[in-house]
Amino acid sequence: MTITIDYSQKIPNNVNLNDDRTLQRALEGWQPNFLSWWDDMGPDGSQNFDVYLRTATSVDPQGWATFGHVKMPDYRWGIFLNPGEQDRKIHFGDHKGEAAWQDVPGEHRANLRRIIVTQGDTEPASVEQQRHLGLTCPSQYDLRNLFQVNVEEGRHLWAMVYLLHKYFGRDGREEGEALLERRSGQENNPRILQAFNEPTPDWLSFFMFTYFTDRDGKFQLCALAESSFDPLARTTKFMLTEEAHHMFVGESGVSRVINRTCQVTNELKTDDPKKLREAGVIDLPTLQRYLNFHFSVTIDLFGADESSNAATFYSTGLKGRFEEGKRMDDHILKGQTYPVLHVENGRLVEKQVPMLNALNEVLRDDYIKDSVAGIERWNKVIEKAGIPFRLKVTHKAFHRNIGSLSGAKVSPDGQVISEAEWAARSPDWLPTAGDRQFVAGLMGRVVEPGKFANWIAPPVMGINRQPVDFEYVRFA
Numbered sequence: 001m002t003i004t005i006d007y008s009q010k011i012p013n014n015v016n017l018n019d020d021r022t023l024q025r026a027l028e029g030w031q032p033n034f035l036s037w038w039d040d041m042g043p044d045g046s047q048n049f050d051v052y053l054r055t056a057t058s059v060d061p062q063g064w065a066t067f068g069h070v071k072m073p074d075y076r077w078g079i080f081l082n083p084g085e086q087d088r089k090i091h092f093g094d095h096k097g098e099a100a101w102q103d104v105p106g107e108h109r110a111n112l113r114r115i116i117v118t119q120g121d122t123e124p125a126s127v128e129q130q131r132h133l134g135l136t137c138p139s140q141y142d143l144r145n146l147f148q149v150n151v152e153e154g155r156h157l158w159a160m161v162y163l164l165h166k167y168f169g170r171d172g173r174e175e176g177e178a179l180l181e182r183r184s185g186q187e188n189n190p191r192i193l194q195a196f197n198e199p200t201p202d203w204l205s206f207f208m209f210t211y212f213t214d215r216d217g218k219f220q221l222c223a224l225a226e227s228s229f230d231p232l233a234r235t236t237k238f239m240l241t242e243e244a245h246h247m248f249v250g251e252s253g254v255s256r257v258i259n260r261t262c263q264v265t266n267e268l269k270t271d272d273p274k275k276l277r278e279a280g281v282i283d284l285p286t287l288q289r290y291l292n293f294h295f296s297v298t299i300d301l302f303g304a305d306e307s308s309n310a311a312t313f314y315s316t317g318l319k320g321r322f323e324e325g326k327r328m329d330d331h332i333l334k335g336q337t338y339p340v341l342h343v344e345n346g347r348l349v350e351k352q353v354p355m356l357n358a359l360n361e362v363l364r365d366d367y368i369k370d371s372v373a374g375i376e377r378w379n380k381v382i383e384k385a386g387i388p389f390r391l392k393v394t395h396k397a398f399h400r401n402i403g404s405l406s407g408a409k410v411s412p413d414g415q416v417i418s419e420a421e422w423a424a425r426s427p428d429w430l431p432t433a434g435d436r437q438f439v440a441g442l443m444g445r446v447v448e449p450g451k452f453a454n455w456i457a458p459p460v461m462g463i464n465r466q467p468v469d470f471e472y473v474r475f476a
């Protein structure tokens with residue numbers, strides 16, 4: 001089925017916005033505020049560039065990725081939901097077997113609103129975090145990818161604001177405004193989740209962020225795609241198609257950094273970080289420290305390991321598990337248990353807790369499995385270069401700030417250690433001020449088509465089968 005988007009309208013959409021004047025007016029009222037937020041907080045110094053972007057023109061496989069040069073402020077942010085499933089049934093929790101909700105049941109209103117606002121808040125936050133990166137892009141190709149991620153995060157915000165406006169009345173409209181008022185990293189009005197208040201100061205951080213933190217996005221969206229609230233399920237399903245590209249940018253970005261480092265390692269016949277840094281590439285131990293930081297900060301996003309909210313969200317049918325439909329259990333989970341970790345007598349110990357309360361941990365563990373797969377692909381690049389170094393994820397208790405492990409001092413391999421040992425050894429495990437300064441020093445703007453900064457290898461192919469030296473960005 002093809003649902004095309006009507007581009008003659010102010011707000012491209014496939015939700016028949018024309019038929020709902022009140023909603024249309026509310027969104028048209030929000031639109032200029034969104035655009036002025038984009039002006040203030042969107043990509044720095046890029047307003048006149050023509051960027052080779054994909055824009056969704058329908059949600060089917062042929063139409064959702066239409067490519068062409070667009071000036072970013074003219075990007076057509078729209079509202080697209082995947083087509084509804086006929087007679088969709090709730091398939092987990094206490095309402096299992098009942099018809100999916102086309103409207104918000106009064107008793108779940110507060111929780112659903114909170115879920116949608118929390119998801120919505122991450123979208124503009126990441127645009128804010130990344131807003132200066134365009135000034136130090138390693139190539140046109142990368143600059144284009146950054147802008148693609150940025151405009152799509154903007155569209156994800158639209159997706160959540162549509163739900164707030166359509167289903168939550170005045171409260172929803174107020175939340176829509178507040179989403180444009182909070183600012184990443186701002187002390188008096190920060191973004192809701194901590195990882196979205198951390199700066200993304202350089203391109204290595206950006207690639208790690210899109211690999212790890214956009215993948216958190218994937219898992220949250222997958223859990224919401226199971227929701228009994230059908231409009232939320234349908235909108236998150238479409239967001240997931242866009243999210244895949246964000247993770248690709250991260251995975252291929254880090255892979256290209258590794259590739260370049262390995263080349264120079266072999267040319268100079270040394271793995272001495274000091275010599276590699278002098279040659280202008282990022283040594284593998286530094287990459288591992290960045291990985292440790294982004295991985296640990298991101299797994300905190302799944303929330304406390306034991307959470308009565310998580311149980312409520314599941315049992316009431318608001319948020320499912322990753323791939324709920326593929327699981328072979330009763331999808332109610334009462335009386336089942338799941339292991340979580342805590343520190344006891346200086347050691348990490350597992351304890352079994354009711355599974356419903358451990359659903360954040362379940363989602364975190366699914367996320368960890370998925371993250372590891374890409375790291376193995378990075379290791380293949382190192383292995384192929386004949387270099388005896390392997391990247392790995394840290395133990396999940398390392399550097400945690402949420403849940404029962406928060407504040408525990410745990411090494412990357414899972415040993416509980418003293419404060420003194422942490423102080424002495426953490427510079428080997430997390431990026432130091434010196435590391436960050438070194439990486440920042442490598443960042444410089446490279447914008448000639450087909451040219452790449454010294455610290456990163458070119459991609460294997462271009463975007464949408466265009467050549468690598470294609471003019472992805474036309475500067476005004």
Ligand SMILES: [Fe+2]
Pocket residue numbers: 123152153156217
């Ligand atoms: Fe997003």
Ligand SMILES: [Fe+2]
Pocket residue numbers: 153214217243246
């Ligand atoms: Fe994303």
